[in-house]
Amino acid sequence: MTDTNLSSIPAYQKLKTLRSLLLRLHKALLDAERDSYERIHGRIATKGEFFQLVIGDPWFDWLRPISQFIVQMDEVLQAKEPVSPNQIHTLLARARDLLPLSETDPSEAAVRYQRARENYPAIETMSAEVTNLLDIAPTGENLNP
Numbered sequence: 001m002t003d004t005n006l007s008s009i010p011a012y013q014k015l016k017t018l019r020s021l022l023l024r025l026h027k028a029l030l031d032a033e034r035d036s037y038e039r040i041h042g043r044i045a046t047k048g049e050f051f052q053l054v055i056g057d058p059w060f061d062w063l064r065p066i067s068q069f070i071v072q073m074d075e076v077l078q079a080k081e082p083v084s085p086n087q088i089h090t091l092l093a094r095a096r097d098l099l100p101l102s103e104t105d106p107s108e109a110a111v112r113y114q115r116a117r118e119n120y121p122a123i124e125t126m127s128a129e130v131t132n133l134l135d136i137a138p139t140g141e142n143l144n145p
Contacts (some may be wrong), residue, residue, distance in 0.1 A: 011088045018095055018133055019073045025126040026066050032116045032123060033060060062109035069098055096134050099127075 034050060037059050044050045054060045054067075073091055076083055105111075117124045 009085055009088070011085060011092060014133060015073060015088050015091055016077065018092070018130070019070065019077065021126060021130050021133060022066065022070055022073070022095075022099075025123065025130060026063070026070060028120065028123050028126060029063055029066070029113070029116055030054065030060075032120050033063065033112075062107075062112050065098060065109075069094065092134065095130075096136055099130055099134070099136075 034044060037053070037057075038044055044053065054063070072094075076087055076091060113127075117127050
């Protein structure tokens with residue numbers, strides 16, 4: 001199915017919107033983590049050094065599932081072969097499992113995500129946009145399975 005054929009499917013539009021929102025949220029989370037990292041370890045001198053930290057330093061481990069998920073969305077959205085509505089719905093379901101990281105989740109990822117939401121109003125706003133798009137209740141309960 002081509003992008004033209006898929007564009008009329010609401011789930012496809014939702015996935016495209018989600019990708020855009022997640023890219024913005026991911027960048028904001030990276031910026032927030034960079035700030036925190038630099039307060040403890042000192043200034044990161046170059047973009048290359050920052051990139052190496054993002055892909056290899058344990059400090060940024062919790063953000064990697066979001067990065068990998070964005071790549072998965074890109075692969076589906078840019079596929080040359082037909083994409084089934086089932087693939088789209090599967091990605092949306094994975095997004096609901098990935099985000100939001102619940103306030104009651106004791107994992108390091110959830111704690112750091114909540115801290116970023118509390119300390120950066122833009123992250124809170126973007127998080128709410130993702131939650132609303134995915135029909136997830138504030139408690140993390142999926143409203144639309």
